[in-house]
Amino acid sequence: MTCPIPVSKRSKWRFGIRTFLVLLSLIVVAIVVISCATVDRVIVAPPSIPGATFVGSESCSTCHEDISKDFKFATHSRQLAKGKNAEEAGVGCESCHGPGSLHVESGGKKGTIINPRKSPETCFQCHLDKRAEFSLPHHHPVLEGKMSCADCHNPHKGNMIKGGGTSFDSANETCFQCHTKQRGPFVIQHEAVREGCVTCHKVHGSVNDKMLTERNQNLCLKCHFQTQTIPGAAYIGGGVNGSGAGGHEHSGDWASATCWSSGCHEAIHGSNTSAHLRF
């Protein structure tokens, strides 16, 4: 009896099957890995500490009662738990601080728990987009380790965005801690500042110089809208509602400079002498 397939061809065919099986198992592995990764994104993997396991937020309250008692009303506790027990949803203290068993057993020995003040990595696990924002050309130096997310955000108490939910004045207070020059007091304050620093600045990071939200006159035209009195020539209405001074022809200026260039509205946050925020 002769085999219908010649030996040489047969081994090639078997090699084909083997390759196919290897590829198939690779694909299966890949699918498993990808689906695990997807699951991981939903149940976010907390930071890890070698040798430590999770003990739950209750055990933290024994020694950090002051923090624990406020935490249930904090942004992360409220928003993450969504009505569920925070522990069930996996969003207790350890979601930011990592597993606490070694820390608890050692009675709080140094180096046994993560302190996010020292690194924002723990925040990026859930707010990955923020790493990209802080990598933009103009940014607050968080990735450089010169400041922390916690300089502007409350991790444990109340609103995560300091001053958020109350008034912009208190939100601005956060910025004044470090930027005293913009606080004034000014005889003539630019009313836009009262709307909040974030109306003009993207504070995590921006492609624009000085972390501005817009790089040109559009920053100002959001409020000082354009009135086309002479076709082709842009005017500033002066007031936000079109009233006020104004009427100065600006379109020529914009070709060569920004509204806040030297000689123009340099005192953009406020002035003690110039009603038009010139100096």
Ligand code: HEC
């Ligand atoms: C047995 C008491 C005890 C328990 C329980 C405990 N801690 Fe601590 N923790 C301490 C002590 C003591 C310190 C050090 C305080 C200091 O250095 O001023 C500390 C410091 C910390 C720090 C700052 C560490 C640093 O490097 O700056 C963090 C964060 C922290 N604890 C989080 C937690 C969390 C989260 C839990 C619950 C999983 C927890 N602790 C449970 C006693 C405890």
Ligand code: HEC
């Ligand atoms: C959203 C993330 C996050 C969660 C959740 C969180 N923390 Fe913190 N924790 C931080 C950050 C950020 C710091 C650094 C704060 C700073 O330096 O101003 C910190 C600092 C600490 C410190 C050091 C002392 C201090 O006040 O600076 C302790 C202790 C602590 N956390 C305990 C806890 C406990 C207990 C819980 C749960 C009830 C908890 N944390 C939940 C982010 C978090």
Ligand code: HEC
């Ligand atoms: C376990 C995941 C997780 C970790 C870790 C985490 N966050 Fe959050 N955070 C969330 C979720 C979910 C929300 C609510 C939904 C949203 O606005 O994206 C939120 C909301 C916020 C908000 C917006 C609050 C508001 O009022 O809009 C800020 C600010 C914030 N987190 C900062 C931080 C900082 C800073 C850290 C690190 C110290 C951190 N988060 C760590 C998941 C996390």
Ligand code: HEC
């Ligand atoms: C210089 C101050 C400052 C620093 C530093 C800072 N933030 Fe913010 N963050 C703000 C302000 C102000 C807002 C509110 C923005 C708004 O209303 O437009 C905000 C909003 C947020 C929000 C909710 C809105 C959004 O943009 O998704 C998240 C989440 C957040 N910050 C995370 C972080 C994380 C994570 C870090 C550290 C890696 C960080 N922030 C560092 C000032 C800061």
Ligand code: HEC
């Ligand atoms: C903990 C201190 C701190 C806080 C709080 C803070 N900043 Fe800053 N800010 C800095 C540092 C540091 C720089 C970088 C300065 C440098 O690179 O020379 C900076 C830079 C800036 C710049 C750009 C300046 C430039 O020359 O490019 C702007 C705009 C700014 N901050 C606005 C804000 C606003 C708005 C807030 C409030 C939401 C705020 N900052 C909160 C420390 C802070």
Ligand code: HEC
């Ligand atoms: C109406 C828009 C607007 C508002 C609101 C605003 N800024 Fe600015 N800010 C600017 C412009 C425009 C510049 C760039 C000025 C320049 O390059 O000379 C600037 C520059 C800055 C700088 C860099 C200053 C320097 O000398 O390099 C800091 C810091 C700053 N702003 C902080 C703040 C803070 C803090 C607030 C809130 C209290 C705020 N800004 C609100 C428009 C604004």
Ligand code: HEC
């Ligand atoms: C959030 C809205 C807002 C933004 C953005 C804004 N302004 Fe204003 N600005 C106001 C308000 C409100 C007043 C006070 C009311 C008035 O004088 O009409 C004012 C007043 C002024 C004045 C003094 C009034 C005058 O007639 O001379 C100048 C100059 C000015 N803004 C320039 C700018 C420039 C330049 C920018 C862009 C960097 C800008 N503003 C962005 C809201 C804004």
